[in-house]
Amino acid sequence: MTTTMETSAPEHLTKTSRGEAVTLLEAISEALFEEMTADESVFLLGEDIGVYGGAFKVTRGFLEHFGANRVIDTPIAEGGFTGAAAGAAHMGLRPVVEIQFMDFISPAYDVITNYIATSLYRGAGPMPLVIRGPVGGGNRGGPFHSQNVEMAFFHTPGLKIVYPSTAYDAKGLLKAAIRDDNPVLFEEHKGLYRAPALREVLPDEDFVVPLGKARTVREGQDLTVVTYGAMVHKSVEAADILDAEDGLSVDIIDLRTLLPMDDDAIVDSVKKTNRLLIVHEDTRTGGIAGEIAMRVSEKAFEWLDAPMLRVTAIDAPVPYSGSLEDYFLPQVDDVVKAARYLAAY
Amino acid sequence: MSDRDSYGLGRKELHELYRALRLTRTAEERLEILQKQGHVTGGLYRSLGQEAGAVGAAFALRRRDDGTGDFLAHTVRAAGALFLFGGDLEDFFRQYMAKGSGPTRGREANVHWFDFQKGFVGPVSPLGTMIEIMAGITLSFRLRGEERIGMVFYGDGASSTGAWHEGLNFAAVQRCPMILMVENNQWAFSTPTHKNTRVASFADKGPGYGIGADSVDGTDVLEVFDTVRRAATLVRSGEGTRMVELRYFRRLGHAQHDPQDYVDPALIAEWEKKDPLDQYRRRLINNEWATESELDAIDSEVFEACRVAAEKVIDEPKPHGPDAVDDVYTDVRVAYPWTRSEAPNPAAART
Numbered sequence: 001m002t003t004t005m006e007t008s009a010p011e012h013l014t015k016t017s018r019g020e021a022v023t024l025l026e027a028i029s030e031a032l033f034e035e036m037t038a039d040e041s042v043f044l045l046g047e048d049i050g051v052y053g054g055a056f057k058v059t060r061g062f063l064e065h066f067g068a069n070r071v072i073d074t075p076i077a078e079g080g081f082t083g084a085a086a087g088a089a090h091m092g093l094r095p096v097v098e099i100q101f102m103d104f105i106s107p108a109y110d111v112i113t114n115y116i117a118t119s120l121y122r123g124a125g126p127m128p129l130v131i132r133g134p135v136g137g138g139n140r141g142g143p144f145h146s147q148n149v150e151m152a153f154f155h156t157p158g159l160k161i162v163y164p165s166t167a168y169d170a171k172g173l174l175k176a177a178i179r180d181d182n183p184v185l186f187e188e189h190k191g192l193y194r195a196p197a198l199r200e201v202l203p204d205e206d207f208v209v210p211l212g213k214a215r216t217v218r219e220g221q222d223l224t225v226v227t228y229g230a231m232v233h234k235s236v237e238a239a240d241i242l243d244a245e246d247g248l249s250v251d252i253i254d255l256r257t258l259l260p261m262d263d264d265a266i267v268d269s270v271k272k273t274n275r276l277l278i279v280h281e282d283t284r285t286g287g288i289a290g291e292i293a294m295r296v297s298e299k300a301f302e303w304l305d306a307p308m309l310r311v312t313a314i315d316a317p318v319p320y321s322g323s324l325e326d327y328f329l330p331q332v333d334d335v336v337k338a339a340r341y342l343a344a345y
Numbered sequence: 346m347s348d349r350d351s352y353g354l355g356r357k358e359l360h361e362l363y364r365a366l367r368l369t370r371t372a373e374e375r376l377e378i379l380q381k382q383g384h385v386t387g388g389l390y391r392s393l394g395q396e397a398g399a400v401g402a403a404f405a406l407r408r409r410d411d412g413t414g415d416f417l418a419h420t421v422r423a424a425g426a427l428f429l430f431g432g433d434l435e436d437f438f439r440q441y442m443a444k445g446s447g448p449t450r451g452r453e454a455n456v457h458w459f460d461f462q463k464g465f466v467g468p469v470s471p472l473g474t475m476i477e478i479m480a481g482i483t484l485s486f487r488l489r490g491e492e493r494i495g496m497v498f499y500g501d502g503a504s505s506t507g508a509w510h511e512g513l514n515f516a517a518v519q520r521c522p523m524i525l526m527v528e529n530n531q532w533a534f535s536t537p538t539h540k541n542t543r544v545a546s547f548a549d550k551g552p553g554y555g556i557g558a559d560s561v562d563g564t565d566v567l568e569v570f571d572t573v574r575r576a577a578t579l580v581r582s583g584e585g586t587r588m589v590e591l592r593y594f595r596r597l598g599h600a601q602h603d604p605q606d607y608v609d610p611a612l613i614a615e616w617e618k619k620d621p622l623d624q625y626r627r628r629l630i631n632n633e634w635a636t637e638s639e640l641d642a643i644d645s646e647v648f649e650a651c652r653v654a655a656e657k658v659i660d661e662p663k664p665h666g667p668d669a670v671d672d673v674y675t676d677v678r679v680a681y682p683w684t685r686s687e688a689p690n691p692a693a694a695r696t
């Protein structure tokens with residue numbers, strides 16, 4: 001690009017370099033800022049990301065620092081600007097698209113599934129493109145500001161899907177996604193964006209978290225919980241209760257990347273604990289639990305001592321009122337209850 | 346515009362235009378033969394009567410083979426533009442015959458192929474999407490300060506899609522240097538234009554996006570060339586996005602499997618009189634820009650080129666089935682179905 005502006009880095013985007021703790025949202029901002037600084041071909045497209053700094057302020061200060069050619073406020077047309085990002089990626093740029101709320105990604109479904117994810121296979125070359133944005137419920141956002149969209153795209157060969165649960169992973173995974181030559185859908189749970197418990201001091205160095213690798217959140221012997229995103233933290237809460245009240249130790253696997261999935265991490269854990277519980281915030285039917293259970297059936301059926309179970313949201317649109325939404329979403333108690341059932345089976 | 350106007354083109358260029366028109370027609374006629382012989386995989390979508398639109402438009406752009414020229418997004422009815430941008434004739438036949446030696450190695454059909462050095466990007470079947478893609482390609486030209494422009498073809502039907510609107514609106518706002526080429530052949534499969542839009546001319550859609558638009562007789566190769574050349578100058582000089590409507594008629598069915606019994610034969614006969622190749626040939630002769638024998642020589646040379654290329658490709662191998670798992674990702678190989686590689690043994694699973 002021809003127009004990088006020479007200004008010093010804004011303070012709120014360089015906390016890590018001063019040894020200060022960052023939230024998950026700040027970790028994402030830092031990842032974007034560092035990648036844009038290191039690589040002039042990285043640029044941003046999205047609604048209200050420039051002058052306003054993004055609906056969640058992920059890109060606050062970016063327009064002033066990088067200029068209007070690298071931080072592009074777009075019309076309200078997710079298909080239009082996601083498709084344009086694909087065209088720019090053909091020409092060697094590395095666009096990062098922000099979907100203001102991932103619920104709004106549907107107009108881009110066509111170009112993502114038919115064009116972007118098939119590009120390499122059709123002989124049109126790599127597609128270094130990240131589509132990122134907030135997902136998830138618990139914020140009383142109602143049906144159109146709360147959805148998880150992974151399973152609408154999970155059935156799309158050629159696409160990678162990433163869903164971090166910690167600030168460290170969010171930064172490392174986003175940097176890896178931007179450097180990846182494949183299209184990546186990057187989901188950010190808005191309930192984790194500013195969660196005080198997730199603030200952490202990150203290494204003051206250039207690090208990435210490789211895509212396609214799960215993380216063992218804690219080691220256990222009695223039961224495996226496979227999960228990702230915000231449900232990692234609810235599963236940890238449940239594991240604490242199970243440890244304290246039942247003496248059960250739970251192996252918790254955070255998938256981090258949903259597509260392609262780290263089968264080995266899941267299978268290794270199941271072979272150790274012989275019991276599998278899958279926890280996801282997304283709705284139940286067609287949720288990722290079905291695919292995980294099938295893979296375990298194919299690769300570790302003989303090691304299972306109990307049926308594979310799942311804790312998920314109910315099969316409904318995301319409701320608005322708190323009492324409804326709390327019932328809709330999987331809760332810590334659901335995880336505890338299912339784990340006790342499996343342990344006693 | 347007089348029939349005697351050559352729009353500044355010299356004899357060599359006028360002949361080059363003729364050859365591109367003839368090549369489009371003859372290559373497609375060769376495909377019909379190949380299809381009847383069972384060599385073509387999938388549908389065959391003829392451009393009969395539309396050749397001049399693609400050829401005249403592409404001729405007006407800067408065509409290079411080193412990644413510095415203008416960019417084309419063609420359609421299956423704009424093969425002439427693909428050839429002018431350097432699309433190889435043998436590759437054309439390889440694509441239609443789904444050969445492993447073709448540019449997409451059998452993954453994609455007909456003109457759906459790519460060469461970013463020569464400057465063309467093949468379509469996806471929902472063609473409205475290509476407006477979005479070309480908006481991004483030409484956005485990169487603007488962001489990098491390159492004097493390149495793009496041209497995207499699509500039909501009257503694609504003009505009704507949401508992707509068309511979103512891509513065009515984005516391009517117009519961002520002043521992306523591109524020309525939208527509406528191939529108004531009056532039919533979207535069996536759906537006539539009046540069921541696709543209420544505008545009298547597709548050029549009427551331009552002002553709704555704040556862009557300039559022209560409408561041109563798509564059977565007249567020189568008029569198309571001149572119109573697009575002027576549009577390209579404006580686009581290149583910073584005006585941003587423009588639109589050109591090509592008016593003509595699809596004289597054959599949507600594809601060869603479509604007998605188009607929904608079309609009045611009298612209408613087809615009327616448009617036959619405006620055949621782009623015939624009228625251009627008459628013009629070349631009448632203006633003494635070419636002799637009969639010169640044009641006959643071009644016809645023979647093109648016929649031979651198509652015959653030789655097609656025959657060469659016929660015996661080339663189909664792709665290897667297991668290659669279907671390659672190139673889904675740059676760095677991850679998807680799994681083979683386990684039943685394809687070994688005889689399943691239930692006892693082994695329990696060890």
